[in-house]
Amino acid sequence: MAVPVLDFSVYQLGKENVSEADLEKLSDELRKAFTEVGFVYLKNTGINQEEVEKVMSVSKRFFSLPENKKKNFSRGNYSCNVNHGWVSLETESLNPRRPGDLKESFNTTSLREDINWPSEEVADFRDTQVSFFLRCKDLALKVLRLMAIGLGMDSEVFINEHKHIGSFENGSTLRSLYYPPVDSTSVKENQVRCGEHSDYGSISMLFQSTEDGLQVKNRAGEFVSAPCIPGTVLVNIADLMQRWTSDVYVSAVEKVMSVSKRFFSLPENKKKPFSRGNYTCNVNHGWVSLETESLNPRRPGDLKESFNTTSLREDINWPSEEVADFRDTQVSFFLRCKDLALKVLRLMAIGLGMDSEVFINEHKHIGSFENGSTLRSLYYPPVDSTRVKENQVRCGEHSDYGSITLLFQSSEDGLQVQNRAGEFVSAPCIPGTVLVNIADLMQRWTSDVYVSAVHRALLPPAGDSRTRQSLAFFVQPEDESIIKCCDGSDKYPPIKTVDYFTSRFNDTYGKKNESGLSGIL
Incomplete structure (x- = not known):
């Protein structure tokens, strides 16, 4: 997937009176770019190409100085900021497994006039760097504001932690980079710029200057070229923002939903070859068509379809021709959810005063044929109220079957959960979060200390034709695990995971299933 280009003109530098609708539209486009690709070009920002070229020209005059002249301004020589200053060729190895990078740079981190600048060598060096730093600061704050809006958060939530850019309290840096000519005879093995x-x-x-060379890694794990587009700035998410947003900016929640929706949008005859039940490796893997399931058997079939990723094998039938990146996207997200789920299970054991590994030990084979944990991509199509059956809903009242469930939702309402008072309450999407609930086997395992949560997805209001999507990662113990009360009581009799699931699947699909089922809904 190519890096998208967004027009920033409605919010460019110098424009402050922007309509709420324009801000929301631009923030949505920005969020989509960051979550699906991770990088975005912005054009018409208010920083023009002439400004960029001036900074590069002044910087090149500095880099062209003899090394003994540049050493006086080396990074590490400044007591006001250890990152400020010149970095010589091959000093850095941004990938420590490679030799030193074939670049040099000058970091402008301090804006103070009273420190050592190369003013005699390059008279306008400081003024040019500081002026451009401040222009970039103003643009960065606008981008941060849009990013917060795109997550449904207060517009100032990121801004509030960036108020001191340009002071000793904040280490934001303008880095001028120079990649000198390369002598191929002296390049070390695996060395890059x-x-x-x-x-x-x-x-x-x-x-960037016009020379090629930059590559960025997209959400599919592929390095793609990101050439200079004159008049644009290339923006990417960095590590602390990923942590700050719980992986929303960088991880693939919207990417998975987007790829899944492309599959659900296929004609039915294209989806049928990937139907649940067609896979000998796992009977729960595959596509489930509209109204096939009744999670509450007393209601008509649920108005949803889904794709269960239960097997990660490459050699089974995936919709690779129809949706090229389908398997890679699903499997990558499955493994991310697995890692998070194991952390949650460890904390749950500690919270009960038990050995931290007691639950982990029964979930060691998630992603293999010995464990049926499933990533389920769910799609709720538009509802035609004239064709809805009596008591039909998008997803009937039910509890999940295994240990815990991780749920990622789109912004549309509909999900309700039953609290301890027996009342159904709304559980709307909160961007940047995952909703976690207890499932049946965990309730049995903990003798009702952790209680399985009943939930449902209702129909949208009349006239609301929006679709709805969610991603549910259903975590279950190994198929052959015997689940018995961990407090030593006999509140629930011991039961094998696969036997419990077989019983529940029979209810869901309204028929006797003779095969040993390994999977979850």
Whole structure:
């Protein structure tokens, strides 16, 4: 997937009176770019190409100085900021597994006039760097504001932690980079101009010269070229923003939903070859068509369809021709959810005063044929109220079957959960979060200390034709695990995971299933 280009003109530098609708539209486009690709070009930002070229020209005059002249301004020589200053060729290895990077740079981190600048050598060096730093600061704050809006958060939530850019309280840096000519006879094995890395802070804004060379890694794990587009700035998410947003900016929640929706949008005859029940490796893997399931058997079939990723094998039938990146996207997200689920299970054991590994020990084979944990991509199509059956809903009242469930939702309402008072309450999407609930086997396992949560998805209001999507990662113990009360009581009799699931599947699909089922809904 190519890096998208967004027009920033409605919110460019100098424009402050922007309509709420324009801000929301631009923030949505920005969020989509960051979550699906991770990088975005912004054009018409208010920073023009002439400004960029001036900074590059002044910087090149500095880099052209003899090394003994540049050493006086080396990074590490400044007591006001250890990152400020010149970095010589091959000093850095941004990928420590490679030799030193074939680049040099000058970091403008301090704006103070009373420190050592190369003013005699390059008279306008400081003024040019500081002026451009401040222009970039103003643009960065606008981008951070849009990013917060795109997550449904207060517009100032990120801004509030970036108020001191340009002071000693904040280490934001303008880095001028210079890649000198390469003598191929002296290049070391595996040496590159700049090794594979991620940036460390919130966001990075990159202005390039016209020479090619930059590659960025997209959400599919592929390196793609990101050439200079004159008049644009390339923006990417950095590490702290990923942590700050719980992986929303960088991880693939919207990417998975987007790829899944492309599959659900296929004609039915294209989806049928991937139907649940067609896979000998796992009977729960595959597509489930509209109204096939009744999670509450007393209601008509649920108005949803889904795709269960239960097997991760490459050699089974995936919709690779129809949706090229389908398997890679599902499997990658499955493995991310697995890692998170194991952390949650460990905390749950500690919270009960038990050995931290007691639940983990029965979930060691998630992703293999010995465990039926499932990533389920769910799609709720538009509802035609004239064709809805009596008591039909998008997803009937039910509890989940295994240990815990991780749920990621789109922004549309509909999900309700039953609280301890027996009342159904709304559980709307909160961007940047995952909704976690207890499932049946965990309730049995803990003798009702952790209680399985009943939930449902209702129909949208009359006239609301929006679709709805969610991603549910259903975590279950190994198929052959015997689940018995961990407090030593006999509140529930011991039961094998696969036997419990077989019983529940029979209810859901309204028929006797003779095969040993390994999977979850």
